[in-house]
Amino acid sequence: MEAGVACKLNCPTWVHSERFGRKSTAPIAMHRHRVRVAASPQFPLLSSPNRQRWASFEVSCSSFNNFSASTLETGSVHVPYDEALMLKNKSLEAEQYLNGHSIYLVGLMGSGKTTVGKILSHVLSYSFYDSDALIEQEVDGISVAEIFKCHGESFFRKKETEVLQKLSSKKRLVVSTGGGAVVRDENWDYMQKKGIIVWLDVPLEALAQRIAAVGTHSRPLLHYEHGDPYTKALKRLSYLLEQRGKNYAKANARVSLEEMASKLGCRDVSDLTPTEIAIEALDQIGGYLKEEGGMAIAGL
Numbered sequence: 001m002e003a004g005v006a007c008k009l010n011c012p013t014w015v016h017s018e019r020f021g022r023k024s025t026a027p028i029a030m031h032r033h034r035v036r037v038a039a040s041p042q043f044p045l046l047s048s049p050n051r052q053r054w055a056s057f058e059v060s061c062s063s064f065n066n067f068s069a070s071t072l073e074t075g076s077v078h079v080p081y082d083e084a085l086m087l088k089n090k091s092l093e094a095e096q097y098l099n100g101h102s103i104y105l106v107g108l109m110g111s112g113k114t115t116v117g118k119i120l121s122h123v124l125s126y127s128f129y130d131s132d133a134l135i136e137q138e139v140d141g142i143s144v145a146e147i148f149k150c151h152g153e154s155f156f157r158k159k160e161t162e163v164l165q166k167l168s169s170k171k172r173l174v175v176s177t178g179g180g181a182v183v184r185d186e187n188w189d190y191m192q193k194k195g196i197i198v199w200l201d202v203p204l205e206a207l208a209q210r211i212a213a214v215g216t217h218s219r220p221l222l223h224y225e226h227g228d229p230y231t232k233a234l235k236r237l238s239y240l241l242e243q244r245g246k247n248y249a250k251a252n253a254r255v256s257l258e259e260m261a262s263k264l265g266c267r268d269v270s271d272l273t274p275t276e277i278a279i280e281a282l283d284q285i286g287g288y289l290k291e292e293g294g295m296a297i298a299g300l
């Protein structure tokens with residue numbers, strides 16, 4: 001099932017669903033002054049110049065059902081109106097060069113693959129898949145943490161590869177991959193078959209903060225560490241980045257939150273909204289396809 005496309009003006013919350021944890025108004029004031037947009041039929045502007053305007057849309061996470069997609073989870077995303085307009089304009093540009101190719105988001109746990117992926121799938125009218133959720137579905141609905149505990153990591157990795165293989169025959173998907181999907185060469189072959197791979201590169205401290213905010217319970221690789229959730233996450237993520245950094249760097253496009261923050265004049269990467277990150281992802285994908293990747297992708 002395609003990600004929901006209904007887009008309407010709505011209440012001033014910013015991202016809301018069971019899995020989209022953050023609610024904040026801090027970054028928004030800054031963006032109100034930064035973003036310049038044109039009106040579009042999808043996001044008609046309200047007339048009052050003093051009120052912050054919002055757009056909201058429904059997003060769904062798909063599951064396999066005899067190889068056709070069905071909905072696993074739905075949620076709604078609320079974004080500042082200006083950002084929504086900019087995102088829409090960027091996606092219209094992106095559609096010309098994407099030509100239906102899927103987008104695979106890679107990055108360490110907590111890097112925002114699911115949050116940003118759902119926004120991208122909505123705006124491109126692509127289907128959204130979360131590979132961890134698909135694995136859970138295939139293993140009797142038990143959680144990733146339970147799969148690690150009962151069957152071990154290598155069983156999980158095998159399932160991960162099977163899921164990516166299934167997805168690889170499809171176009172027009174946004175896939176949030178597991179943090180370790182980049183380690184196996186065969187996974188790259190599947191992701192690259194009809195897709196573009198985008199690395200969400202988020203500083204370790206920001207990742208540890210995000211993970212500490214929701215707890216380490218659902219992330220089995222963090223269970224090896226001791227200490228408070230922030231320390232556990234920071235330690236294990238530093239180790240994982242050392243191990244996997246070169247794999248992430250093989251992605252076709254990279255979205256660096258540090259570079260974005262410096263370009264946009266933000267003091268902290270936590271000021272960057274998921275919508276801004278989605279816009280940057282579309283920009284980076286465009287850059288890749290227009291320059292060196294265009295020829296390779298045309299041959300897919």
Ligand SMILES: Nc1ncnc2c1ncn2[C@@H]1O[C@H](COP(=O)(O)OP(=O)(O)OP(=O)(O)O)[C@@H](O)[C@H]1O
Nearest residue numbers: 020021022109110111112113114115179210273274
């Ligand atoms: N730009 C952002 N700023 C602040 N918090 C964010 C941002 N993007 C995502 N988050 C929060 O970080 C947490 C992790 O996000 P998300 O689940 O999207 O990451 P992920 O890469 O899919 O993680 P995993 O690989 O572990 O499933 C969530 O609580 C989410 O709300």
Ligand SMILES: O=C(O)C1=C[C@@H](O)[C@@H](O)[C@H](O)C1
Nearest residue numbers: 109132144178179180219220
């Ligand atoms: O970084 C990793 O290896 C993992 C990340 C999660 O998305 C899950 O895929 C699992 O917890 C392993």
